[in-house]
Amino acid sequence: MSKIKVTIWNEFVHEQEGGALGVLCRQWYPQGIHKYLAGVLAADDLEIRAVSLDMPEQGLPDALIEDTDVLMWWGHVAHSKVDDALVEKLAARVCNGMGFIPMHSAHLSKLFRRLMGTSCTLHWREVGEKERIWTVPRKHPIAAGVPETFTIPHTEMYGEAFDIPDDGKIIFTSWYEGGNVFRSGVTFQRGNGKIFYFSPGHETFPIYHNENVQKVLANAIRWAAPDFRDDSFVSHTPQPLETVYSENPLEKIDTSALHKTL
């Protein structure tokens, strides 16, 4: 059985910042969130690559995009730096079967918003309050081995109203000490590609060190991996499949030959 090819993309900005924030961030993720996750998610059935915005072609050359089964994404302050053309390529690759796992503040990444079509805005507050996470379907592969409820002692609050489309299937929902609630784990499908948004995670709170959070991400990779590759769909199919005719058969004309695309 071939390995699932995972690419973890990180904007990798906070980890290299000066000031208090950089210090706090490097305390938990000295080589970056992407390298940290690549380490804790390592497994025999996965081939994991950790890349970042500061690399050539923003870390995602065409050959790597094509060779990726599941793309994980961490971004926060540098969303606008990501090339629009790259976003279009990635969105097309998702529709063609690549799994996509936007994490935490990637709810506002260009790629997630491009795939959702909505603003993806939400309420937020950063006072280090407690979050309690609930599994909503009683059995789901992404929640396998995860307790029905577990807590994160200090987190950034993300709260409803979360502006996402109605086809999101809720896998996790969160309670916050300060009075908010949030659909914190939601799946979507776009074309052949499976998407799982998961909000727990942060640059200074050590949330990716939580074993349940790691378990969810590990499950999500296997869930999002494509069953199939290569969508060889052909749009223009000039021949009718049925040789059926109305009572007064017409002289049929293919007027599409007259069109010029601008």
Next chain:
Amino acid sequence: MSKIKVTIWNEFVHEQEGGALGVLCRQWYPQGIHKYLAGVLAADDLEIRAVSLDMPEQGLPDALIEDTDVLMWWGHVAHSKVDDALVEKLAARVCNGMGFIPMHSAHLSKLFRRLMGTSCTLHWREVGEKERIWTVPRKHPIAAGVPETFTIPHTEMYGEAFDIPDDGKIIFTSWYEGGNVFRSGVTFQRGNGKIFYFSPGHETFPIYHNENVQKVLANAIRWAAPDFRDDSFVSHTPQPLETVYSENPLEKIDTSALHKTL
């Protein structure tokens, strides 16, 4: 009761073309599809504006976008000419409540694809075959007054697989003489905005002259009109709503103040 403000946008290219196609198109729509639809859809409760790509600001200055309740869209060969910035503005306006009715080949318009997140591709064939349209929900406002089934004698075939998200509610589905089927009328919601895609329509077949097609579009305008205006959503809500504390209350820190957005 105030009127529903409708803006009909047309790329207005085929109608001005030289050659056989232009002649065929002007035969049915001498002043353009937008002007024709503005005429047949005119009603006391509507204020209709017909605009086109060749107008200043591509026909959609900010003041008009803001003043539009329902945007109808016809495009075919000039999708790529529409400014990306305009598309982003319109997508945000839909999420903020504006109704959107992409028609026929607008399935590949930037705006519809931006709101769907998928490729929106489909099978197509242009041999003038018969289309039979079925209403799927037994009662729906968009189908009010329309027969359960009706035909269009000569049409361009649009067939499954249609690459749209799973939250599309099917209002109409089509049968084609040549052996294909298609979800030809589908509703979506993105943010506060209601969307209705309707495939019947064409530049050379006189499909917008069909009274059932006109009835569907007239119904769709009323359905898509927003119940409300002005989404005054505020994302950052720094104060907890509940003054509740864990057993070991923490020194809470608002680290968001440390962030700089690039």
Next chain:
Amino acid sequence: MSKIKVTIWNEFVHEQEGGALGVLCRQWYPQGIHKYLAGVLAADDLEIRAVSLDMPEQGLPDALIEDTDVLMWWGHVAHSKVDDALVEKLAARVCNGMGFIPMHSAHLSKLFRRLMGTSCTLHWREVGEKERIWTVPRKHPIAAGVPETFTIPHTEMYGEAFDIPDDGKIIFTSWYEGGNVFRSGVTFQRGNGKIFYFSPGHETFPIYHNENVQKVLANAIRWAAPDFRDDSFVSHTPQPLETVYSENPLEKIDTSALHKTL
């Protein structure tokens, strides 16, 4: 404009009980929850009938069912007393267009479970804790005039995992002091009928005295009222619509005439 015909059904058991519970219940609803709601929801565009399980034909004779646009339902300990045949009649009436608003513990009513197809079970706890309710869509007719968030000081907790189908559109979601979350207001459609489940409400806590709860119920009635009546759908349609034939036309046989239904 004709009035919306609303029928409020109540099992009307707790209100007539002896013991502490009966006393607590009658304190808020001396004539029963159904009569109380009929009073506070009274409006010029509504014709409201309050009925109960102890009435002839369990309060719902055929003529009343047929004459009802929106059925509200309160049940708790007497679900099993409701006739199965009545449940089937009501389910068919919903599919034929009647709106249905199951309230609070009606999540386990036969009718709601019949329409959902799932167990409709959930977590629950009754310690009088605080509930905070959030509106999830930023604009929705059921939430019109209701604050984005409001609280109920003492409530029974209903928590996830709530076993309902995936087509539920979340209108409200609740936070509980004790650490749970819940999809507390959810819409569905079954056939032509609109359904709105709303969990706030109780027999001893005075939750139906809350003006926001009343506002939600008032909105829901208008939302659930049918646009149309009379589904005259005919299943057997023996004549083909298209007189089209395969290359080798067949002798077509209507074998359905051979069938006998047992």
Next chain:
Amino acid sequence: MSKIKVTIWNEFVHEQEGGALGVLCRQWYPQGIHKYLAGVLAADDLEIRAVSLDMPEQGLPDALIEDTDVLMWWGHVAHSKVDDALVEKLAARVCNGMGFIPMHSAHLSKLFRRLMGTSCTLHWREVGEKERIWTVPRKHPIAAGVPETFTIPHTEMYGEAFDIPDDGKIIFTSWYEGGNVFRSGVTFQRGNGKIFYFSPGHETFPIYHNENVQKVLANAIRWAAPDFRDDSFVSHTPQPLETVYSENPLEKIDTSALHKTL
């Protein structure tokens, strides 16, 4: 790896009928549709049991229900003979994880209607016309190895409007020679259980002899098999999870102890 335990239930009436219909049916299914399908679907990873309505406990004793991973169902004229109590047991077993594959005229079976909550009615016509089936998602496990489109030369027509809930994901859609269309393969989830309705199949047309139809059913069994067993969900959870209190802590009362269920 343990085998998937499949139970194929058949009302087994047409096959034992006198008259022309019985002769036509036995021509293709001499031992019954259930025995025929058990033969053609046999595989190393499956343990298949074929049962029928005329067996003790209508073919489905409790021990067999509990031991079934995927239940396939064929019924037509004897729906009303199936015990209501058996239907309730099976519906609960589906919510607890058992896969369910209703076939052809099982759209009107009590169990499918119980799980859908709708009337499940549709248009139908039996003149032996041609059906053309299309795969709607470009890649789906149920369609693996099946051509994008294939035909059945003579079939019973099932046509829209098909009264099913909106959460049905369309896997196959059908075109009929006589002018109708139909969502002929649709998935649902109810609780932990996966459901796949598939309309191709009939008692006298040899549709289960079609290799593509067999491939779809074989795929569907693997798709519907549960990932997990045993839903040990406990509804009443009297202890709060968070020891948090409002500013004015209340004397909390568990009033649930006062309730008596009738």
